[in-house]
Amino acid sequence: MRSRTLTSLLTTIFLVLLVAATLATRVTRASGPLYVSTDGFCGENIPCYTNVQVALNAALPFDEILVATGTYTDTAGTVAEITETITLQGGWNADFTACDPEAYPTTLDAQGQGRVVYIYGDISPTIDGFIITGGNADAEAHYRRQGGGIYSTGADPVIQNNVITDNIASTSTSASDFGFGGGLYLYDASASALVSGNQILSNTASTGYTGYGGGLYLHHSDATVSGNTISGNTAGIAPNSEGGGVMLNYSNATLDGNRIITNTAPGGGGLNVVTSAPFTLTNNVIAQNRADGVAGGIRVWGSVGLPTSGALINNTIAQNNLGSGDEGVYATGTTTLTLTNNIVVSHTYGILAASDTTVMADYTLFYGNTNDTAGGGSINSTHEVSGDPLFADPEYHIQVNSPAINKGTFSGAPATDFEGDPRPHDCFVDIGADENTASDQCKRVYLPLILKNY
Numbered sequence: 411m412r413s414r415t416l417t418s419l420l421t422t423i424f425l426v427l428l429v430a431a432t433l434a435t436r437v438t439r440a441s442g443p444l445y446v447s448t449d450g451f452c453g454e455n456i457p458c459y460t461n462v463q464v465a466l467n468a469a470l471p472f473d474e475i476l477v478a479t480g481t482y483t484d485t486a487g488t489v490a491e492i493t494e495t496i497t498l499q500g501g502w503n504a505d506f507t508a509c510d511p512e513a514y515p516t517t518l519d520a521q522g523q524g525r526v527v528y529i530y531g532d533i534s535p536t537i538d539g540f541i542i543t544g545g546n547a548d549a550e551a552h553y554r555r556q557g558g559g560i561y562s563t564g565a566d567p568v569i570q571n572n573v574i575t576d577n578i579a580s581t582s583t584s585a586s587d588f589g590f591g592g593g594l595y596l597y598d599a600s601a602s603a604l605v606s607g608n609q610i611l612s613n614t615a616s617t618g619y620t621g622y623g624g625g626l627y628l629h630h631s632d633a634t635v636s637g638n639t640i641s642g643n644t645a646g647i648a649p650n651s652e653g654g655g656v657m658l659n660y661s662n663a664t665l666d667g668n669r670i671i672t673n674t675a676p677g678g679g680g681l682n683v684v685t686s687a688p689f690t691l692t693n694n695v696i697a698q699n700r701a702d703g704v705a706g707g708i709r710v711w712g713s714v715g716l717p718t719s720g721a722l723i724n725n726t727i728a729q730n731n732l733g734s735g736d737e738g739v740y741a742t743g744t745t746t747l748t749l750t751n752n753i754v755v756s757h758t759y760g761i762l763a764a765s766d767t768t769v770m771a772d773y774t775l776f777y778g779n780t781n782d783t784a785g786g787g788s789i790n791s792t793h794e795v796s797g798d799p800l801f802a803d804p805e806y807h808i809q810v811n812s813p814a815i816n817k818g819t820f821s822g823a824p825a826t827d828f829e830g831d832p833r834p835h836d837c838f839v840d841i842g843a844d845e846n847t848a849s850d851q852c853k854r855v856y857l858p859l860i861l862k863n864y
């Protein structure tokens with residue numbers, strides 16, 4: 411009886427202390443955003459931190475952390491280790507009255523001492539408006555040599571409006587070390603993960619030997635990748651390196667409206683897809699990528715037990731002929747591809763279907779390829795269109811008199827083009843990533859309607 415009373419008393423004391431501790435925690439954290447500035451001055455706003463990680467550590471789930479212009483580093487190398495569903499937003503001015511990432515550049519710089527951002531757990535954080543640079547994952551304790559700029563595992567992050575540049579996954583010169591995802595690496599992300607509106611520039615998966623996915627590597631991640639510029643990235647220097655711009659591995663991802671240009675890899679200069687069924691490419695410009703092995707543009711591979719299949723709809727695939735691997739689309743292994751409304755221009759092989767592959771191409775505009783289609787696989791190209799697509803600018807818009815205009819099929823065509831213009835314009839769907847909104851070929855004849863009473 412006495413011990414029961416004591417237990418009850420101790421339980422009561424414990425509960426009181428717990429409630430007090432909880433209240434104390436709530437009182438010490440102001441409601442509303444947390445603020446970070448390099449000099450610890452945030453105008454009228456509190457709490458105000460000078461270190462991004464200290465603010466992250468203080469944040470509760472669903473908090474916003476707003477970061478003022480300036481450069482943020484950390485003695486740990488990694489500037490932001492994210493374990494909660496928070497929003498981390500850069501691009502704010504000094505007194506937090508305006509947010510404009512271009513006017514108020516906000517840089518997270520790992521200074522070559524680690525990866526820049528590390529995200530883990532069953533969370534959905536948002537990272538918005540930063541310059542993410544100086545990452546090097548070569549000496550990381552967790553997921554070494556993967557994700558120089560950003561590594562995410564188990565999470566469904568939203569990564570948007572950032573400039574992710576000059577990051578490295580691996581510097582090792584050993585043939586047994588591999589670098590994956592120079593700019594970003596997403597592992598085990600669901601379809602709600604989003605990589606959108608970023609500039610992913612000049613990242614390298616391996617500066618020393620084999621690398622995969624210079625800009626972005628998706629592994630077991632069915633993410634949406636949309637509206638990014640993925641440019642000047644490099645997979646690796648060893649000849650088995652693949653995916654200069656993007657690599658998909660076991661990832662039923664959707665890539666829409668990206669500019670994947672001037673990336674380099676021995677295999678798959680722009681994009682390398684393996685063991686992913688199905689993946690989807692819509693409204694992308696895949697141009698001027700370089701491969702010195704195979705597939706300057708897109709390489710797709712599947713195995714017998716793990717075949718790959720994909721749909722390519724309304725993409726512009728052009729001039730991926732800078733190296734000796736000068737195919738626009740290269741299907742190999744156990745792969746099935748369906749192409750609809752694509753422009754395929756200036757390659758030695760526009761579409762190469764190696765043995766065991768099945769490629770169906772409908773409404774393709776071919777121009778300037780030595781061979782539009784080739785290979786020992788099954789390739790069936792129907793409703794071909796030819797003629798100079800008349801690109802208007804480096805964005806690969808088409809001019810108003812382009813033969814691509816109004817020559818595509820409605821079937822499967824996205825409702826908007828690579829810049830959000832409605833598709834179709836002018837009655838019919840254009841081929842390629844751009845729908846030209848100035849064309850006016852669609853004339854209808856309206857006869858006068860006369861009603862008479864007899």
Ligand SMILES: [Ca+2]
Pocket residue numbers: 815816834835836837838839840845846849
């Ligand atoms: Ca049209």
Ligand SMILES: [Ca+2]
Pocket residue numbers: 827828829831844845846847
């Ligand atoms: Ca357009």
